[in-house]
Amino acid sequence: MFHLPVMVKEVIDYLYHGDGIYLDCTAGGGGHLSHLLAKLDRGRIVAIDQDPDAIQYLRGRFQDPRLTIVHGNFSNLSRLSKRLGIEGYDGILFDLGLSRHQIETSGRGFSFERDGPLDMRMDPSLPLTARDLIRRSTRRELSAIIRSFGEDPRSGVLARIIWQNRKRIETTFDLRRLIEQTTLRRYRKKTLHRVFQAFRIAVNHELDNLKIGLDSAYQLLNREGRIVCISYHSLEDRIVKRRFKSWPGFETLTPKPVRPTEEEKEENPSSRSARLRAGRRL
Template sequence: MEFNHVPILLNECIENLKIHPNGIYVDGTLGGAGHGVAICKNLTIQGHFIGIDQDENAIKAAQKRLMGFPPKISVIRDNFRNIKSILEKLKIEHIDGMFLDLGVSSHQLDEPLRGFSYQNDAPLDMRMDNRKTFTAKDIVNHYSKQELTKIIKTYGEEKWAARISQFIVEYRKNKEINTTGELVDIIKKAIPAKARRNGPHPAKRTFQAIRIEVNNELDILKDSIEDIVDCLNPEGRICIISFHSLEDRIVKKTFQKLENPCECPPEFPQCVCNKKPKIKIITKRPIIPTELELKNNPRARSAKLRVAQKIGSK
């Protein structure tokens, strides 16, 4: 299947990256290179674009789409959490900007065998990096009821988490759960009919929670933002698009901590901890898609873009 992914908030991302034509820019979630192509169009032959993705299909598609653009291009199969070691291998000390588009791509959702979608019956997988061995099947069949309830409630913000977990545990006593279709049926039976009449697909939140757990998405995000800021040149920018309230909260709180790191008690007349701000938050409120973009790409509906700039001058 061709790797199709419509870049979300594209113009807003390019505008906020403030691209210097000869600079070094990183897309940590390269995907099909929709944002990457736009970044490369703003770079000269002296510039350098680095694209990172852990998905094998994304890497192959991006390499084709980025051919022929002016800057030096490095496409790397890895996770953006390893940004410091990636740059070290490339012998790069600092970059001028980095972009992240969090969550699952349209291609991953639309490729049935990946098991990301509750709309198709497929093996329970949900790995963004198929080199890993841990899958959604392991979670559904081996996590305790308490563990399942915790991740479905926390990562999926699912009201019926405990009931869904109970139905999963009861079902697997007699038969291993192997497919997305089986899991969807279990979830539908667990959620009362009245509660299923309105709102999103009844399996949406549970699938989201399991995907986040399989790929360790939130912990990776928490660990990565400060590392990315450390890698930026003064005035370099970090742009992050999130699609989930927990992701957005992590980005927001981490940005706030980096902008105001002082840990002194409020009653202190002046700061004595000597922790200095690392960034300036550019977007006091997140940038969201326009009505026109939502009309053309409904999957953009929950997208939020937050931007910060490294403090200092060149």
């Protein structure tokens, strides 16, 4: 399976409110998309993803005239929608997590549990890999990346050992070994998560793209249209929460983020950190 979708019932309950034009900004393997298609009668869905593997998978899985599949980044949502001749949407979904396919595919560099090139690009057309970023950054810049995007209190120590060995870092395991050398055993897994997250966010400009994408989504939202966002760490969730509060004429439907049920967390451990927020344009 490409990816097991998170909080499917909650997503559909908040997003769907009758036939219309819907947008999945992070279509992945089409998990949420398939359920939305099942609800839709005469409407239309646009599915966007920046990962070419996801686009290829979607085109093989779905042959539905109501569905338009587009390779692109949601930071270019306005331009992509104009190209499709769409002036507004009735529902827009952002599911910001990595797919199982991205994590488990050797060679993508997203996981510290699989050895392979230190790439981390969601879209292979991006100019810099994580390896390139590490080699070109100063020690201070590396520390800022780990502190800002990984929220690790030992960013300075970690940045120093990475910078000192930057020319020898080629693979995920190269980076992993350096982090393990300077981290107590009981903190290693958490630190590895933070550092790999930090470099992935930096390589893909994830937080800047999220801000642009959310603002574009709001501008393209029809009256009574809904936006649903699933985030997986506090940096993303904070942006979503603040954007929802800042938009005029926008009502937040989730005073607190919706979390997966205990049953879902047991069945799908990757859902444990998921937080869903939803709102509608008045």
